[in-house]
Amino acid sequence: MIIKNAKIVLEDKIIENGYLIVENKKIAAIEEGTTVKEGIDVEGKWVLPGFIDCHVHGGYGVDFETGDENRFETFAINVAKEGITKYLQASVTNSQTNNEKYYQEFGTFMSTKNQVGAKCLGAHMEGPFISPDRKGAHEVTLLIKPNIEITQKLIDLSNNNLKMVTYAGELQDGSYTSFLIENQIVPSIGHSNMEAYEFEKDYNLGARHITHLFNAMSGVDQRRPGLATAALNHHDVLVEVISDGIHIHPDTLKMIYDHKGPDNICIITDAMNAKGLPDGEYRLGELKVIKQNMTVALKETGVLAGAGATFDHNVRTYQQVCQIPMTQLIKMTSINIAKQLGIFESTGSLTLNKLADIVVLDENLNVAMTIIEGSVGYKN
Numbered sequence: 001m002i003i004k005n006a007k008i009v010l011e012d013k014i015i016e017n018g019y020l021i022v023e024n025k026k027i028a029a030i031e032e033g034t035t036v037k038e039g040i041d042v043e044g045k046w047v048l049p050g051f052i053d054c055h056v057h058g059g060y061g062v063d064f065e066t067g068d069e070n071r072f073e074t075f076a077i078n079v080a081k082e083g084i085t086k087y088l089q090a091s092v093t094n095s096q097t098n099n100e101k102y103y104q105e106f107g108t109f110m111s112t113k114n115q116v117g118a119k120c121l122g123a124h125m126e127g128p129f130i131s132p133d134r135k136g137a138h139e140v141t142l143l144i145k146p147n148i149e150i151t152q153k154l155i156d157l158s159n160n161n162l163k164m165v166t167y168a169g170e171l172q173d174g175s176y177t178s179f180l181i182e183n184q185i186v187p188s189i190g191h192s193n194m195e196a197y198e199f200e201k202d203y204n205l206g207a208r209h210i211t212h213l214f215n216a217m218s219g220v221d222q223r224r225p226g227l228a229t230a231a232l233n234h235h236d237v238l239v240e241v242i243s244d245g246i247h248i249h250p251d252t253l254k255m256i257y258d259h260k261g262p263d264n265i266c267i268i269t270d271a272m273n274a275k276g277l278p279d280g281e282y283r284l285g286e287l288k289v290i291k292q293n294m295t296v297a298l299k300e301t302g303v304l305a306g307a308g309a310t311f312d313h314n315v316r317t318y319q320q321v322c323q324i325p326m327t328q329l330i331k332m333t334s335i336n337i338a339k340q341l342g343i344f345e346s347t348g349s350l351t352l353n354k355l356a357d358i359v360v361l362d363e364n365l366n367v368a369m370t371i372i373e374g375s376v377g378y379k380n
């Protein structure tokens with residue numbers, strides 16, 4: 001496959017007019033200029049590394065918990081529309097009985113069916129090890145303290161496909177953080193009511209990831225600085241940001257960008273199952289929610305309940321708010337999280353011999369095409 005007449009965004013520069021050759025799923029050449037060889041003519045559009053969402057529960061009518069036995073495949077096929085080539089499928093707080101069922105089904109999907117659409121890299125478990133004080137839309141009666149035994153069971157059931165866990169750091173003494181790191185699982189501190197100093201324990205053990213900065217956590221109060229303060233103060237900590245313009249005000253998006261810089265932000269969706277569906281009433285676990293445009297809120301209280309925006313929307317929003325140059329933007333969509341997940345040697349940037357995970361965007365950053373490991377997964 002050849003992709004030509006492309007504005008190619010590399011790590012250190014932009015090729016204004018070039019072409020890319022894909023062979024055996026990988027990037028075999030990146031050249032300046034034009035070619036007479038036949039290929040996909042993208043007519044001057046942007047060509048970027050495919051997006052990686054490390055925190056997405058679902059969309060298109062399915063999620064980790066709901067839908068039939070093909071739900072994980074349904075999601076993988078549909079999410080390619082958003083420019084996503086790799087992702088972690090996130091679970092919400094469930095009972096242990098239900099989690100065992102879901103993680104076993106997920107493990108089966110990962111070992112036998114993870115072949116169509118965007119590639120799932122594993123699971124991101126968000127709950128039940130979170131703080132009742134910062135529970136967001138999680139079911140409070142099911143929350144428990146971080147538990148190694150329970151986690152080990154889910155690791156086994158998922159065939160070693162648990163790759164990230166969100167938990168409140170203050171609910172454990174550091175042993176849980178160490179357990180995750182020993183098992184090559186990314187510890188992500190979030191849904192937490194800790195004071196900033198309490199983060200040091202986990203930071204010193206190696207925790208470098210924060211779940212949706214500012215949402216569901218203690219903040220930047222001047223006398224009781226919380227987790228958000230610790231996340232901003234540590235410049236080598238990667239923060240997830242839901243940049244839909246709803247979960248975080250644009251002025252706060254600016255503050256995060258100025259403080260963390262493009263090297264320490266990763267854009268996420270945190271999307272739930274109603275993403276990509278018409279407005280109306282849906283369910284988030286046992287709770288009734290209303291989706292209106294990209295906002296999803298609990299029917300009873302109006303509290304935000306996951307997100308309804310697509311990844312490409314969040315990319316456009318952050319780019320417009322901060323006028324982010326494309327070579328910086330790709331860090332926030334692909335590079336930083338690929339490094340965090342330990343897959344940067346094989347994907348995350350347009351580099352020779354890496355997997356051909358590619359998104360083509362028009363001048364308004366709308367997705368025109370998504371290429372996953374050398375195959376077209378979506379075409380507008």
Ligand SMILES: [Zn+2]
Nearest residue numbers: 055090126270
């Ligand atoms: Zn979430």
